[in-house]
Amino acid sequence: MAINICNLNKELGVDYMINNFETGMSVFLGSDIEYISQIMDKTLELGGKYIFTSLNYLEENLDFEVLKQTVALANKKGLSMIIDVDDLSIRKFNIEEIKKVGNAYLRIDFRITEDEIIAFSKSFPIVLNASIISLEELKRLEMRGLDKDNTLICHNYFPKPDTGMDLEKIREINKIFHECGYKVISFVPGDLVQRGPLYKGLPTVEEHRSMRFLRAVLECLEVESDIVLVGDIDISKAAVDDLKRLNKGYLKARGTVPKELKDTIFYDRTDAAKKLIRDSSFRGKIDLTDKKISETTEFTRGDIMFTTGEFDRYFGEIEIAKEVIKSKERVLIGRVHIADLWMLDYVTDKIGIKIEN
Numbered sequence: 039m040a041i042n043i044c045n046l047n048k049e050l051g052v053d054y055m056i057n058n059f060e061t062g063m064s065v066f067l068g069s070d071i072e073y074i075s076q077i078m079d080k081t082l083e084l085g086g087k088y089i090f091t092s093l094n095y096l097e098e099n100l101d102f103e104v105l106k107q108t109v110a111l112a113n114k115k116g117l118s119m120i121i122d123v124d125d126l127s128i129r130k131f132n133i134e135e136i137k138k139v140g141n142a143y144l145r146i147d148f149r150i151t152e153d154e155i156i157a158f159s160k161s162f163p164i165v166l167n168a169s170i171i172s173l174e175e176l177k178r179l180e181m182r183g184l185d186k187d188n189t190l191i192c193h194n195y196f197p198k199p200d201t202g203m204d205l206e207k208i209r210e211i212n213k214i215f216h217e218c219g220y221k222v223i224s225f226v227p228g229d230l231v232q233r234g235p236l237y238k239g240l241p242t243v244e245e246h247r248s249m250r251f252l253r254a255v256l257e258c259l260e261v262e263s264d265i266v267l268v269g270d271i272d273i274s275k276a277a278v279d280d281l282k283r284l285n286k287g288y289l290k291a292r293g294t295v296p297k298e299l300k301d302t303i304f305y306d307r308t309d310a311a312k313k314l315i316r317d318s319s320f321r322g323k324i325d326l327t328d329k330k331i332s333e334t335t336e337f338t339r340g341d342i343m344f345t346t347g348e349f350d351r352y353f354g355e356i357e358i359a360k361e362v363i364k365s366k367e368r369v370l371i372g373r374v375h376i377a378d379l380w381m382l383d384y385v386t387d388k389i390g391i392k393i394e395n
Contacts, residue, residue, distance in 0.1 A: 062088025085285035092122035113140035125149035202244030209261035224263035228270025240269025288390035292375035330369035342372035
């Protein structure tokens with residue numbers, strides 16, 4: 039019986055989408071409104087929901103009218119606006135005027151009092167700074183009427199090299215705020231146009247400054263960031279495509295597979311093995327024994343294997359080695375490119391991997 043292998047996973051009726059993953063981009067008020075609009079359209083293209091901007095960037099000649107145009111445009115396009123404010127910007131600008139043109143979150147930065155936060159929360163949803171809000175202050179704000187369902191927590195980004203945070207520290211902080219019932223935002227740097235004056239990227243995590251964009255996003259998700267925002271001005275088409283695929287629940291790696299598996303997305307099992315990714319959905323439905331590309335019985339990380347009839351009822355599973363495996367019951371049918379081997383650590387029953395020649 040002929041089988042459409044490309045649609046086999048869909049036929050299983052399993053939802054492979056990543057739960058609660060949201061993303062967005064940043065705009066800078068020194069840009070013209072046409073460019074800001076283009077960034078918003080790119081955000082929509084990649085499946086993003088948020089637009090972040092700051093009134094605290096001293097290097098820019100900030101025009102409050104541009105901010106109001108930006109808020110109105112974000113609302114028109116169906117995007118949630120987040121505006122970073124501090125004690126200087128809330129005194130320089132009449133923040134309440136923003137409500138006349140649209141809805142926006144206020145991200146509370148340094149030296150804004152609890153009284154001011156509560157006052158702003160009557161008009162705006164609030165984003166609190168993960169680096170400066172204490173649990174004691176958070177509890178006080180809740181007792182004074184801060185709406186938990188209308189509040190987010192946001193990490194800083196760090197323009198200066200070697201000042202970014204450690205990934206495991208982010209995990210600890212995220213866990214604390216999750217236990218309190220809040221969603222948390224992290225930043226990753228852009229890979230196309232970075233913001234001055236340093237042009238060194240705007241990550242939350244220091245190691246992400248020089249990391250591939252997709253991997254930085256995945257690491258933020260791995261430590262349970264609910265929302266991942268691009269801190270810099272723009273990202274490349276490759277980064278947009280990576281995010282679009284991730285929003286659909288899979289990664290794309292370079293490599294070789296038999297033509298019968300072209301366009302197939304492989305998923306791991308919920309009871310994942312330590313040494314390999316195991317896609318059982320093809321079991322008993324296809325025979326690729328004659329597609330072996332080597333006589334090897336020792337498989338290394340990235341080798342794509344097919345389980346032969348010697349495995350009895352397990353015949354026909356597709357596997358990708360994560361560690362060295364010695365086996366006479368498997369044949370080598372393809373490989374993941376060495377540069378993309380890191381992706382194997384992120385393949386689950388919800389995040390798949392597609393191998394393209």
